[in-house]
Amino acid sequence: MTSERDFINSIQEYVQKYGHERESLIKGIGDDCAVLAKAGEDCLLLTTDTLVEGVHFDLAWHPPYLLGRKCASVNLSDIAAMGGQPKICLLSIGFHGAGQTWFDEFMAGFTKALEEYDVLLVGGDTVKSSNELIISVTVLGEGNREQIRYRSGAKPGDLVWVSGPLGCSAAGLELCRKTQSHSVENADRQQLVNAHLDPHAEVDLGIFLAACGLVHAMIDVSDGLATDLAHLCQVSNVGAEIQQDLLPVSESLEGAARELNVNVFDWVLKGGEDYQLLFTTGPEDEQKLRQLVTERFDRDIFRLGKIIDEQGVFLCNGTERHDISYQGYDHFSGQ
Amino acid sequence: MTSERDFINSIQEYVQKYGHERESLIKGIGDDCAVLAKAGEDCLLLTTDTLVEGVHFDLAWHPPYLLGRKCASVNLSDIAAMGGQPKICLLSIGFHGAGQTWFDEFMAGFTKALEEYDVLLVGGDTVKSSNELIISVTVLGEGNREQIRYRSGAKPGDLVWVSGPLGCSAAGLELCRKTQSHSVENADRQQLVNAHLDPHAEVDLGIFLAACGLVHAMIDVSDGLATDLAHLCQVSNVGAEIQQDLLPVSESLEGAARELNVNVFDWVLKGGEDYQLLFTTGPEDEQKLRQLVTERFDRDIFRLGKIIDEQGVFLCNGTERHDISYQGYDHFSGQ
Numbered sequence: 001m002t003s004e005r006d007f008i009n010s011i012q013e014y015v016q017k018y019g020h021e022r023e024s025l026i027k028g029i030g031d032d033c034a035v036l037a038k039a040g041e042d043c044l045l046l047t048t049d050t051l052v053e054g055v056h057f058d059l060a061w062h063p064p065y066l067l068g069r070k071c072a073s074v075n076l077s078d079i080a081a082m083g084g085q086p087k088i089c090l091l092s093i094g095f096h097g098a099g100q101t102w103f104d105e106f107m108a109g110f111t112k113a114l115e116e117y118d119v120l121l122v123g124g125d126t127v128k129s130s131n132e133l134i135i136s137v138t139v140l141g142e143g144n145r146e147q148i149r150y151r152s153g154a155k156p157g158d159l160v161w162v163s164g165p166l167g168c169s170a171a172g173l174e175l176c177r178k179t180q181s182h183s184v185e186n187a188d189r190q191q192l193v194n195a196h197l198d199p200h201a202e203v204d205l206g207i208f209l210a211a212c213g214l215v216h217a218m219i220d221v222s223d224g225l226a227t228d229l230a231h232l233c234q235v236s237n238v239g240a241e242i243q244q245d246l247l248p249v250s251e252s253l254e255g256a257a258r259e260l261n262v263n264v265f266d267w268v269l270k271g272g273e274d275y276q277l278l279f280t281t282g283p284e285d286e287q288k289l290r291q292l293v294t295e296r297f298d299r300d301i302f303r304l305g306k307i308i309d310e311q312g313v314f315l316c317n318g319t320e321r322h323d324i325s326y327q328g329y330d331h332f333s334g335q
Numbered sequence: 336m337t338s339e340r341d342f343i344n345s346i347q348e349y350v351q352k353y354g355h356e357r358e359s360l361i362k363g364i365g366d367d368c369a370v371l372a373k374a375g376e377d378c379l380l381l382t383t384d385t386l387v388e389g390v391h392f393d394l395a396w397h398p399p400y401l402l403g404r405k406c407a408s409v410n411l412s413d414i415a416a417m418g419g420q421p422k423i424c425l426l427s428i429g430f431h432g433a434g435q436t437w438f439d440e441f442m443a444g445f446t447k448a449l450e451e452y453d454v455l456l457v458g459g460d461t462v463k464s465s466n467e468l469i470i471s472v473t474v475l476g477e478g479n480r481e482q483i484r485y486r487s488g489a490k491p492g493d494l495v496w497v498s499g500p501l502g503c504s505a506a507g508l509e510l511c512r513k514t515q516s517h518s519v520e521n522a523d524r525q526q527l528v529n530a531h532l533d534p535h536a537e538v539d540l541g542i543f544l545a546a547c548g549l550v551h552a553m554i555d556v557s558d559g560l561a562t563d564l565a566h567l568c569q570v571s572n573v574g575a576e577i578q579q580d581l582l583p584v585s586e587s588l589e590g591a592a593r594e595l596n597v598n599v600f601d602w603v604l605k606g607g608e609d610y611q612l613l614f615t616t617g618p619e620d621e622q623k624l625r626q627l628v629t630e631r632f633d634r635d636i637f638r639l640g641k642i643i644d645e646q647g648v649f650l651c652n653g654t655e656r657h658d659i660s661y662q663g664y665d666h667f668s669g670q
Contacts, residue, residue, distance in 0.1 A: 025423075025457055034458035036423065039374040046458060048383075048425040048473050054465035055429075088360075088371065090383040092471055094390075122360055123369035123381060130389035131466035136427055138383050138473040 031151050031235075032081040032219060033141070043148060045141035047078035053096075053133040061176040064102045066197045067135075068109025074222065075137040076117055076201035077275040081220035083149045083210020084141035086117055086203060091124035094134030117203050149210045149279070154217035154236035158280035158307035161289075163202055164299075165248045166225055167264065170271020171256045172196030178260065188252035199275045206277055208296060214289050218279040224270045224328020225304075228278055230313045233325075242269075242305040242324075244317040269315065270328050280307055366486050366570075367416040367554060368476070378483060380476035382413035388431075388468040396511040399437045401532045402470075403444025409557065410472040411452055411536035412610040416555035418484045418545020419476035421452055421538060426459035429469030452538050484545045484614070488552035489571035493615035493642035496624075498537055499634075500583045501560055502599065505606025506591045507531030513595065523587035534610045541612055543631060549624050553614040559605045559663020560639075563613055565648045568660075577604075577640040577659075579652040604650065605663050615642055 026043055027035035033045040051057060051071055062070075072089070079086040091110065095103075114121055119139070172192040175184055182197055184190050202220070209215045219232045225242070233239050247268050257264035281289055286303065293301050305316070313325045361378055362370035368380040386392060386406055397405075407424070414421040426445065430438075449456055454474070507527040510519055517532055519525050537555070544550045554567045560577070568575050582603050592599035616624055621638065628636050640651070648660040 025455060034423075034425065036457070046423075046425060046473075046475070048427045048458070048471065049460055050427040050429050050462050050469065050471050052429050052462055052464045052469065055463045088369075088381075090369065090381060090473060092383045092385040094385050094387050094469065120360060122371070123383070125384055127385050127387055128390045129387045129467070129469075132464070134385065134387065134429065134464075134469050134471075136383065136385050136469075136471035138381075138425060140381070 026145070027150065032078040033084065035082070035148060037145070038142070041145050042142055043145045045079050045082055045084040045143055045148070046138070047075060048136065048138040049075050049078070050134060050136040058176070059133065060180055061182045062197060063182055064105035065109035066182070068106040068111075069113040069198050071135045071137055072110050072113035072119075073199050073201040074273075074275065075139045076113070076119065076203055077199075077220045077222070079139055079141035080201050080203040080206030081218055081277060082143065083147060083206045083215075083218065084143035085207060086119045086139050086141040088120045088122045088140045089114055090138040091121060092127070092136040093124070094127045094129030094132075094136075096129040096132055098133060117201070143210070147210045149215050149218040150235075151217055151219050151232045152235040154232055154238050154280045154307045155282075156238055156307050156309045157283050158216055159283055159286055160229070160240055160242065160304045160306060161279050161281065162221065162225070162248070162302050162304055163205055163277040163279075164274070164302070165250055165253070166221060166269075166274050166276060167249070167253055167267030167271045168192050168195035169199060169273040169275075170196075170267040171253055171260075171262075173273075174260055174262065175256065189256055191252060192256055196273065199273060201275060202277050205293075205297060208293075209277065209279060212289070212292055214281045214285045214292075216280045216282070218277060221272070221274045221276045221278050223272045225278065226269045226313060226324040227272075227326050227328025230325040232278065232280075233307070233311070233313055236307070239308045239310045239312045239314070240305060241308055241314045241316050241321070244315055246302070246304050248302045269324055272328055361480070362485065367413040368419065370417070370483060372480070373477070376480050377477055378480045380414050380417055380419040380478055380483070381473070382410060383471065383473040384410050384413070385469060385471040393511070394468065395515055396517045397532060398517055399440035400444035401517070403441040403446075404448040404533050406470045406472055407445050407448035407454075408534050408536040409608075409610065410474045411448070411454065411538055412534075412555045412557070414474055414476035415536050415538040415541030416553055416612060417478065418482060418541045418550075418553065419478035420542060421454045421474050421476040423455045423457045423475045424449055425473040426456060427462070427471040428459070429462045429464030429467075429471075431464040431467055433468060452536070478545070482545045484550050484553040485570075486552055486554045486567045487570040489567055489573050489615045489642045490551060490617075491573055491642055491644045492618050493551055494618055494621055495564070495575055495577065495639045495641060496614050496616065497556065497560070497583070497637050497639055498540055498612040498614075499609070499637070500585055500588070501556060501604075501609050501611060502584070502588055502602030502606045503527050503530035504534060504608040505531075505602040506588055506595075506597075508608075509595055509597065510591065524591055526587060527591055531608065534608060536610060537612050540628075540632060543628075544612065544614060547624070547627055549616045549620045549627075551615045551617070553612060556607070556609045556611045556613050558607045560613065561604045561648060561659040562607075562661050562663025565660040567613065567615075568642070568646070568648055571642070574643045574645045574647045574649065575640060576643055576649045576651050576656070579650055581637065581639050583637045604659055607663055
């Protein structure tokens with residue numbers, strides 16, 4: 001089957017053909033959000049995502065409350081990836097067989113996540129679906145026109161950063177599949193499961209990073225580091241080298257990888273849905289950025305490598321160097 | 336299964352709980368669009384709709400170009416129903432098996448319809464669907480805050496109007512089902528088929544009606560007159576009497592009804608997807624409105640009856656009077 005990227009490229013051609021030459025359109029398709037001019041210095045950010053049962057979630061182990069939270073968070077993460085403040089939300093649900101109790105729990109989770117980010121649910125619709133549950137969410141956000149960060153700002157020499165651990169969601173998904181449950185006995189493993197079932201949108205960090213003036217390009221990791229870094233590099237017309245020994249790998253993730261007989265770096269590099277922020281800064285700003293983030297959020301961020309002139313995303317391990325561009329999760333191929 | 340209305344009512348409760356008390360939110364769920372304040376006198380209109388294969392369309396007879404047009408039009412119609420100007424659009428497609436050729440034709444129709452209304456496609460995403468094609472569209476529009484019309488403005492004594500014939504889309508759907516084709520030999524029947532496959536969004540008329548100052552309440556007819564008039568009456572806290580002999584029924588529609596052995600009024604009252612505008616005006620403005628619409632658009636509009644104090648939507652035929660509230664098409668029950 002045609003890959004998701006091919007289809008997105010096709011839509012991009014249509015957008016370039018039909019979405020051009022309007023002063024109000026600052027950025028069309030090809031970033032985490034579309035960006036439109038507003039009055040003054042503000043701009044409007046717009047994003048939409050559809051989650052489909054059997055492709056993006058499995059009701060066998062995803063409790064409706066947590067699925068509701070996740071459907072909100074993955075869309076809020078697109079606003080976070082540009083450093084915007086999410087404001088309002090529309091929800092469209094295609095039902096197949098789910099009853100009122102399921103729906104109430106889903107909505108409780110969905111609205112709770114919105115509430116945590118001070119986002120309003122202002123409308124939507126419900127339709128019948130013939131075979132599967134379909135959840136489509138649109139989020140509008142706002143940002144300062146000068147501060148909003150795009151995928152396209154990376155420069156050779158930049159440092160590549162990620163806001164937190166990667167691969168946890170992929171590991172959690174494997175654990176859910178294996179146990180057919182959302183609950184595992186080991187507390188470390190449960191954290192991985194939770195990372196998959198209830199990911200966090202890095203809204204506050206995204207706003208801070210965009211506003212601090214040090215970040216050149218930003219994206220969220222939804223399809224895996226190998227793919228999302230390739231997106232960022234492609235539109236920035238650069239490449240990247242990632243140092244394997246700089247990748248943040250927790251003991252918990254290594255333990256789960258051993259248990260499930262998986263190469264932990266497959267999860268870290270190719271696993272999707274971690275919703276960490278991936279961004280670049282100038283090489284001179286490493287210490288300043290670490291200090292700012294620690295002061296404000298009391299957390300670590302992780303330097304992974306650097307932006308290079310050569311096209312491609314390369315994983316470096318000692319003297320070895322492999323191109324891993326676009327090797328993340330592709331919903332179309334199911335790989 | 337729970338009816339669509341029950342689910343929408345449930346979402347309304349959540350929106351009332353979580354979408355209240357913001358100055359920027361003029362109108363949350365419960366109208367054709369959500370309405371948000373913008374700078375100055377303008378407001379932002381927002382609507383989202385999902386169309387699902389096997390529920391809202393059938394690929395056996397719906398050509399991709401016309402389906403693309405329809406997916407745009409049904410969403411533009413929600414903006415038209417409030418008298419707004421559609422501006423930008425997001426598209427999210429869940430694919431199952433459709434290939435590049437199908438997609439190209441769909442996009443050609445979708446973007447052509449947007450172009451006709453000067454609407455920009457600014458973004459979207461593609462996802463894999465496990466069993467069916469899913470098309471989710473979000474449209475943003477703009478309008479003048481004082482001119483935008485809601486469902487809730489109808490007053491007892493008002494005249495009830497519709498912008499054009501009803502039941503054509505329902506008849507066209509029956510013809511497609513019977514022939515399993517988008518093409519029928521008889522030219523009159525083909526017009527009905529076209530009304531189903533490629534409905535027109537009454538954007539220009541909607542803007543004109545909202546701006547002319549005579550219209551009290553407005554909605555588009557997507558689920559059938561019996562249901563959409565009931566929505567308008569319910570939120571206006573009124574009822575309506577429709578005169579059967581005032582319903583616009585074309586000879587073509589009567590011919591198709593005879594041929595298919597259907598009561599033509601079932602199509603006219605209960606058939607959905609005509610996307611005509613349904614609206615009310617003061618009783619004193621009948622001639623003025625007819626004249627304004629004729630001068631500007633060279634077309635007829637149709638007075639159907641009047642708004643009453645009593646709750647319910649009643650069909651009157653001589654001395655007979657039946658409550659037909661919410662007897663339009665319900666995607667959930669499939670009736």
